[in-house]
Amino acid sequence: MKECDYVTEIMPIALDGLLNDEDKARLNAHIVVCDRCRALWEAMREVSALLAQAPMSTPSPEFTGRVMARLERETLLKVRLRLGGILLFWAAYVETLAMLLMGVLLGWAIWIFPAKGLLLRLALRWLWRLGLVLESLAKVAGSFLQTLLPPATAFAIVSSGIWAVVLFFLFRRYGYARILA
């Protein structure tokens, strides 16, 4: 039984033609006397021959064209996604700046402008000059901005919602990895 195990172990090496002379002789001597190992050895050789005979499978003749078409589609999609991403980024950036500016002006008009006297007593000269600029802006826009507060808040809420929905569908359609890549 031990000889069977040893011979079975060296059979694959023999298949690759890498067996040394001593093991080759041992294999040949054993398969003469052992039916089971001889059958296994013959089967290994037959299977090897069968596999060696099997040709390389080839894809359809249109394969290269299909790959290139897919590649062009994906590349175009990537460019579109990138452009869309840039547009989205700038739109969000401009909106954020507008909201910030609106917030500063509203804040000035509602809370700081009424406390002007206190500020003038406490603040430094540069703040006084900045105050003058903001004061004139607030004079122009103050009452107007106060009436604008509710619609501006509604606009901020609605636009954030729209961003969230747009991003959700983009991520779902194209995957996080492709959009963030």
Add this chain to the structure above:
Amino acid sequence: MSEDSRLVSEILSGNIGAFRQLVESYKSQVYNLAYRLLGDCAEAEDAAQETFLRAFKSLHSYDHNRPFASWLLSITHHYCIDLLRKRRAQASAVKQMAEDLRVNRGRGNSLEVEVRELLDKLGEEDRAVVVLKYWYGYDYREISEITGLSESAVKSRLYRARRTLAEEWLKSTQPKAEG
């Protein structure tokens, strides 16, 4: 610089058209590995296309000291093994797939069918090792690079696969011989 390396550099510098030459050169090798692993023509073609797209996206990470073929076959191998694992996980769909495979295999010649049936007896990693050994003539080190297995694992898998194939061959031929 090899021709493949030159093409890769050209593609990376913006000439996407040069990728066509790489696809032409390696389509059979990639498709054959996918076909031998998946066992279905349509699936193999999809997998081969996916391999080339993945390769295109990862070209910047290609190591020019490595043969392009083995890098590409490594992507094919990993993609197909993932597919096979997902296929195995989708237990409910397996019956339908097996039916589709039988229909598609019926179109092959008898040698193809015989080879296909033999390869089906092996686990996915063992099958990959056998295909890379017999169809591509790779040695243990090269197979190890492609599959990500250690050289000793490749050796033992090949040994086990050959033995399984021989035993299955015996089982399938003995009744014929007796009959």
